[in-house]
Amino acid sequence: MIETVIEFLVALFLLIGAAFAFVGSLGLARLPDFYMRLHGPTKATTLGVGGMILGSVLYFSTRGDGLSLHELLVSLFLFITAPVSAHMLAKAALHLRVRIVERTRGNPDV
Amino acid sequence: MIRSSRFLPHPLLSLTLFIVWLLLVNSLSAGSMLLALVLAVLVPMFSHRFWPDHPRIHRPLQLMAYGLRLLRDIGIANLHVARLILRSPARLRPAFIHMSLDLRDDTAITLLASTVSLTPGTVSADISLDRRTLLIHVLDVDDPDALIADIKQRYEAPLKEIFE
Amino acid sequence: MIALAVPVAFALMALALLLNLWRVVRGPDLPDRILALDTMYVNSIALLVLFGIYLDTMIYFEAALLIAMMGFVGTVAIVKYLLRGDIIE
Numbered sequence A: 001m002i003e004t005v006i007e008f009l010v011a012l013f014l015l016i017g018a019a020f021a022f023v024g025s026l027g028l029a030r031l032p033d034f035y036m037r038l039h040g041p042t043k044a045t046t047l048g049v050g051g052m053i054l055g056s057v058l059y060f061s062t063r064g065d066g067l068s069l070h071e072l073l074v075s076l077f078l079f080i081t082a083p084v085s086a087h088m089l090a091k092a093a094l095h096l097r098v099r100i101v102e103r104t105r106g107n108p109d110v
Numbered sequence B: 001m002i003r004s005s006r007f008l009p010h011p012l013l014s015l016t017l018f019i020v021w022l023l024l025v026n027s028l029s030a031g032s033m034l035l036a037l038v039l040a041v042l043v044p045m046f047s048h049r050f051w052p053d054h055p056r057i058h059r060p061l062q063l064m065a066y067g068l069r070l071l072r073d074i075g076i077a078n079l080h081v082a083r084l085i086l087r088s089p090a091r092l093r094p095a096f097i098h099m100s101l102d103l104r105d106d107t108a109i110t111l112l113a114s115t116v117s118l119t120p121g122t123v124s125a126d127i128s129l130d131r132r133t134l135l136i137h138v139l140d141v142d143d144p145d146a147l148i149a150d151i152k153q154r155y156e157a158p159l160k161e162i163f164e
Numbered sequence C: 001m002i003a004l005a006v007p008v009a010f011a012l013m014a015l016a017l018l019l020n021l022w023r024v025v026r027g028p029d030l031p032d033r034i035l036a037l038d039t040m041y042v043n044s045i046a047l048l049v050l051f052g053i054y055l056d057t058m059i060y061f062e063a064a065l066l067i068a069m070m071g072f073v074g075t076v077a078i079v080k081y082l083l084r085g086d087i088i089e
Helices: A002-030 A039-061 A071-096 B011-025 B030-046 B060-086 B106-118 B144-163 C002-026 C030-055 C061-084
Strands: B095-100 B122-127 B133-138
Touching: A002 A039, A002 B060, A002 C002, A002 C030, A039 A071, A039 B060, A039 B106, A039 C002, A039 C030, A071 B011, A071 B106, A071 B122, A071 C030, A071 C061, B011 B030, B060 B106, B060 B144, B095 B144, B106 B122, B106 B133, B106 B144, B133 B144, C002 C030, C030 C061
Parallel strands: none
Antiparallel strands: B095 B133, B122 B133
């Protein structure tokens, strides 16, 4: 019984994670300008990988070899670095004056 | 408030090193605990001069509460962004907004900028040279002022309490 | 159930990587390409984690961790080059 529940949870985490990662990449492919594209990968893809890693933690922790939490390190690292690389990319785009969709309100000059 | 001593100049760094080491070796045996402890004491001691100033955390418990709420908000943010991406992109209303900062502490500003990047439809893009204004790009926004008020109340106020 | 979920997740990740690749080729600007490469390394970490579950082994964890670190350093280095024209000042 409990094995079925765990197996179900692992499968659920894997599918949710993969779906988010896919949606993030879809956003990268179909949104119209650079700043909008930035939103997909920084949020959805990071969480997607986080979800899959939760699935992996659950899977390897319940095989009888004891708790296995080291995958969380990857996820933690991604959650810390994703905003930093997004910020730096945005800065570079501002510096290079990348094209912006016309309907964007406000101006990007600090 | 977490205080530093001569023996442990950076308590937070030590704690992080201890946990990360245990995660890396992926075991909780006495041997790896001991090695983690040794590393947690020695590394901050020898890299002491490398860290210019310590962030002062006045309320560690509140920082943890903040982290938990952030995790929940990240979940909500992702559902929100996923819906926006799947909807037709032509209907999105992107905007650049300037948010004046009340925070002065560098660590707090960094945390706020990262928080903004990880939560609903916003990415922090740049910060002015005098560190008083944060430039934010929003994927889809109706009322920019309401969004700024929301960020200030939800994230900036708790950070100000924790760090200043 | 896992036996069904893993191939589906593999397919989704493969599609995601193809979309990223399309963005790398298409551009149109340099930051777009860097962003696409950045997303590709994150997606490949997910692929490695999946592969670990598929083969029932933890041996790929170190590779995933290394890709996470090197990918971040790589992105920052390229962006720094774009911003300053130099990486180590």
